Amino acid sequence: xxxxxxxxxxxxxxxxxxxxxxxxxxxxxxxxxxxxxxxxxxxxxxxxxxxxxxxxxxxxxxxxxxxxxxxxxxxxxxxxxxxxxxxxxxxxxxxxxxxxxxxxxxxxxxxxxxxxxxxxxxxxxxxxxxxxxxxxxxxxxxxxxxxxxxxxxxxxxxxxxxxxxxxxxxxxxxxxxxxxxxxxxxxxxxxxxxxxxxxxxxxxxxxxxxxxxxxxxxxxxxxxx
Amino acid sequence: xxxxxxxxxxxxxxxxxxxxxxxxxxxxxxxxxxxxxxxxxxxxxxxxxxxxxxxxxxxxxxxxxxxxxxxxxxxxxxxxxxxxxxxxxxxxxxxxxxxxxxxxxxxxxxxxxxxxxxxxxxxxxxxxxxxxxxxxxxxxxxxxxxxxxxxxxxxxxxxxxxxxxxxxxx
Numbered sequence: 001x002x003x004x005x006x007x008x009x010x011x012x013x014x015x016x017x018x019x020x021x022x023x024x025x026x027x028x029x030x031x032x033x034x035x036x037x038x039x040x041x042x043x044x045x046x047x048x049x050x051x052x053x054x055x056x057x058x059x060x061x062x063x064x065x066x067x068x069x070x071x072x073x074x075x076x077x078x079x080x081x082x083x084x085x086x087x088x089x090x091x092x093x094x095x096x097x098x099x100x101x102x103x104x105x106x107x108x109x110x111x112x113x114x115x116x117x118x119x120x121x122x123x124x125x126x127x128x129x130x131x132x133x134x135x136x137x138x139x140x141x142x143x144x145x146x147x148x149x150x151x152x153x154x155x156x157x158x159x160x161x162x163x164x165x166x167x168x169x170x171x172x173x174x175x176x177x178x179x180x181x182x183x184x185x186x187x188x189x190x191x192x193x194x195x196x197x198x199x200x201x202x203x204x205x206x207x208x209x210x211x212x213x214x215x216x217x218x219x220x221x222x223x224x225x
Numbered sequence: 226x227x228x229x230x231x232x233x234x235x236x237x238x239x240x241x242x243x244x245x246x247x248x249x250x251x252x253x254x255x256x257x258x259x260x261x262x263x264x265x266x267x268x269x270x271x272x273x274x275x276x277x278x279x280x281x282x283x284x285x286x287x288x289x290x291x292x293x294x295x296x297x298x299x300x301x302x303x304x305x306x307x308x309x310x311x312x313x314x315x316x317x318x319x320x321x322x323x324x325x326x327x328x329x330x331x332x333x334x335x336x337x338x339x340x341x342x343x344x345x346x347x348x349x350x351x352x353x354x355x356x357x358x359x360x361x362x363x364x365x366x367x368x369x370x371x372x373x374x375x376x377x378x379x380x381x382x383x384x385x386x387x388x389x390x391x392x393x394x395x
Contacts, residue, residue, distance in 0.1 A: 003277040007250050012277040035395045045293055047300075056300055059276075061292040064392050074392075075276065075296065091303040095275020179395055186392045 002097050002193050004070070012073045013189045014095055018120050019102035020112035021053075021081035024141040027172040028102065029060045029076055032182060035175060040064065054080040057092045064186065074186055081116065090123050098189045099136035100181055102172075103154060107147045110157065117158055131161065135188035138167035139181045144174075249371035250280065256367065257282035260360045264353045266344035271364060272299050274337055279368070285343070298341045302331050319357070321350055332357045335365045 003012040017025040026046065033044040042061035049055050058078040065072055077096075079089040101120060103113045121131055140154050151169060159167055166184050170177025257269050261283050268283035270291060276299035281291055306316040320331040330342045330353050340361050344353050 003273050003275075003279065005278055005280065007254060007280040008278070010278075014275055014277065032393075037394055040393060043290055043293055045297070056304070059293065059296045061290070061296075062393065072392075073292070075292070077276075077296075087307060088304075091300065091307070094299075094303065095273060095277070175395070179391075179393055182393055183391045190392070 002189065003095075008071075009069055010071045010073050011067075011193065012075060013097045013186070013193075014075050014077065015098045015100060015185055015189070016093060016096045017076065017078045017100045017102055018089075018116070019081060019141075020104060020109065020116040021083070023081060023102045023104040023109070023113070023116075024170075024172040025078040025081065025102050026054055026058050028100070028139070028141075028170075028178055028181070029058050029078060031172055031175045031178045032062075032076070033060055035179075036062065053082065054078055055085075056080065056088055072190070074189075076182075083115075086119065086123070089119070090126060093123055093127055096124075096127075096129070096134070098185045099134060100139055100185050101136060101158070102139045102141050103158060105140050105142045105148050105154065106145050107149050110149060110153075113154075114157055132163070135185065135192055137165055137181060137184045137188065139170050139177065140167060141170045141172050141177075143169045143176070144171045249367055253280045253364070253367050253371070254282055256360065256363055260342075260356055264342070264344065264356045265348040266342050266353055268343040270295055270298070270341040270343075271334065271368075272339050272341055274299055274303065274339060276300065279338060283343070294341065294343075298329070298331055299339070302339050319354065321354075323350070328353075330354065330357060332361050334361045335368065338364070338368060340364060 003014075004010070005012065017028055019025055026048075029044060033041065040062050042063070045059045046054065047056035047058070057080070058076075060076040062074045062076065063071060064074055077092050079085075079092045099120065101117060103109075124130055124134060138154075138158055140151060151167075155164075155167065159165060166188075168177045168181045168184065170181060172178055253271065257271070257280065260266070261269055266283070268281070268285050268291075270281045271279040272295045273279055276296040278291060278295045285291060285294075302320055305320055309316045316333065318333045320329075322329040326345055328344050328350060330344070330350065332340045332342070332354075334340050340357065342353055342357060344350075
């Protein structure tokens with residue numbers, strides 16, 4: 001759920017970059033941190049192993065536009081991609097608002113991509129969410145590698161749900177497609193937030209308290225999906 | 226020298242603490258200010274368990290980003306909860322990190338929020354824990370109220386959205 005901090009007048013959105021090991025999740029955040037305008041940028045925090053593999057998560061807070069006096073903040077997280085860290089991925093997904101699913105475009109990585117996508121689906125279900133209702137986009141990363149899977153094949157194996165989602169080709173090391181992906185998921189989240197605030201206003205009532213398992217938190221009135 | 230302990234807050238104390246204050250946001254701020262005053266702690270932060278800040282009170286060094294503290298504290302608390310589960314506990318209600326000059330106490334508020342308190346050598350963990358017990362109880366009550374408060378509304382229209390181009394730029 002998005003979180004509104006009425007003391008600081010902020011709306012906060014949590015975006016998780018998800019995907020198989022070494023698909024480029026951290027590289028996305030590093031590129032954003034290195035190239036975004038200073039007014040937007042927060043500090044990039046990485047909880048990584050000595051070998052620079054993500055152990056818990058990477059975290060990058062971004063300030064964005066002000067709407068009706070409320071500053072929007074987007075909090076970007078990555079999950080550890082390695083299979084053994086599934087419990088950690090579940091923790092990072094808590095209260096997630098939107099997902100960027102990062103895919104390694106190398107032919108040899110197709111099985112890992114699909115397994116990771118199914119893992120995302122399962123972990124969202126565990127948290128009372130599902131992929132039909134959570135905004136997400138696909139990023140086909142590493143479009144510069146040899147033995148490249150064609151985009152139509154990636155679409156076939158990953159973007160074949162009843163409602164197709166936006167997908168972007170990317171080379172995160174050079175920044176190609178990185179900001180397009182970030183802007184796409186951010187706009188999806190804002191659009192969903194606006195739709196729900198309009199629905200609430202039309203109903204003429206405040207949002208109902210959420211069930212305990214996925215409840216809105218604190219001073220916040222979160223959007224429900 | 227440590228301050229003289231005063232009995233911890235209970236839910237019944239909320240009206241006194243917030244007598245002239247109306248909105249849940251202001252009452253939360255007032256409650257946290259009172260907590261810091263009594264404990265002589267430096268800073269407190271109410272955090273959604275997903276890592277977002279709900280409200281904060283006190284002063285941090287300029288170089289310290291509260292957003293990052295919130296994300297790390299929520300992650301740390303979530304990991305500890307998993308540890309507790311493997312020992313047959315629902316969760317550990319408090320988490321204390323002790324340093325030379327800075328300490329952190331993280332306490333459960335409710336299913337969705339935790340209270341993080343940063344304090345230094347001018348107070349003690351015992352005193353902070355003592356007041357935290359009552360404060361989290363009051364926080365839980367106020368947070369429940371805040372969820373359904375008319376203040377918890379923000380009106381953004383499709384026209385506002387259509388005026389937005391790309392949100393982030395290189």
